[in-house]
Ligand code: NAD
């Protein structure tokens with residue numbers, strides 16, 4: 001097992017990454033006295049796959065509540081139902097919540113933990129790649145408002161993040177790819193060596209290796225390295241800027257245009273990572289046109305995303321519509337659109353002065369009408 005510290009003083013915690021380690025979570029809770037009784041929030045599929053493995057290791061009284069799968073469950077109505085269940089269970093200040101699942105479950109579980117009795121302990125047990133490398137770390141919790149994603153929530157750090165990489169072996173290929181977009185992001189924004197590592201291993205980063213017993217072990221080793229290196233980058237950024245006063249914004253590389261593409265296609269055509277992949281290429285092209293980045297790096301970023309099976313072209317969306325939507329997105333401050341632009345591999349700059357003409361040229365080059 002590898003431990004990565006998120007050093008936030010009294011709110012600090014360990015991210016523990018291992019393979020086949022889920023049964024050991026109970027011992028950690030016991031040793032660190034994290035909760036007298038345990039309330040597990042999960043979804044039916046993840047509960048079927050991993051609920052028993054997790055529960056077997058627990059010594060405390062535990063109750064599991066399932067939330068149906070999907071982003072549309074991340075809302076206040078479901079939160080209210082979970083509060084009812086906590087009351088029924090008799091959960092108190094010294095109870096512990098565990099979020100077992102993808103980013104939807106993690107955001108919801110964190111929000112419930114942050115607000116029940118003004119805040120009780122929780123542990124993230126992320127089971128998708130996206131949640132392992134991103135959503136579970138950093139304490140962003142919340143639910144959606146019908147008019148805006150992630151509008152209601154707060155920063156509230158978990159007591160631990162416990163990652164069993166073996167859970168990735170049951171993920172569908174598309175879910176694995178959506179997480180890979182965030183993994184590539186870490187290489188571009190902070191770690192050039194990690195980017196090169198991903199380039200060298202891209203052909204192994206799919207679900208194929210999980211199909212055969214002989215290749216599964218090597219695959220898990222590789223995924224563990226990828227999760228560990230990604231967590232290191234996220235932890236480093238969160239430590240420096242827990243509440244996104246500035247630096248944490250670099251984690252939004254690719255998200256400015258990505259979010260707009262997601263919402264303009266009504267969250268149906270692309271999932272989050274796919275839209276972010278397109279957004280990362282657009283941002284790299286903008287950086288090149290602004291004279292900040294060599295063309296060779298744009299080609300490498302686009303090439304790596306394509307090798308991983310992620311989209312890098314914009315189909316059927318008018319550039320004009322994308323630009324109009326950019327100005328009402330959350331990444332606008334003082335009326336200006338913030339873009340995270342790479343300057344070389346492993347380094348980015350945040351700019352709010354990108355001319356609309358450059359955004360348009362870059363979008364059109366990628367296929368926008
Ligand atoms: P998700 O939580 O919807 O999970 C995707 C699907 O994978 C679900 O249907 C789930 O049942 C299934 N699943 C989960 N683990 C599995 C496993 N091991 N094997 C097989 N199937 C499995 O999606 P996601 O991509 O994990 O998370 C997206 C959410 O994360 C969004 O709501 C987003 O806003 C949020 N997010 C939060 C942060 C943050 O900092 N808090 C960062 C990024 C994203």
Ligand code: GLY
Nearest residue numbers: 134138140248251
């Ligand atoms: N996913 C971006 C962040 O945690 O800040």
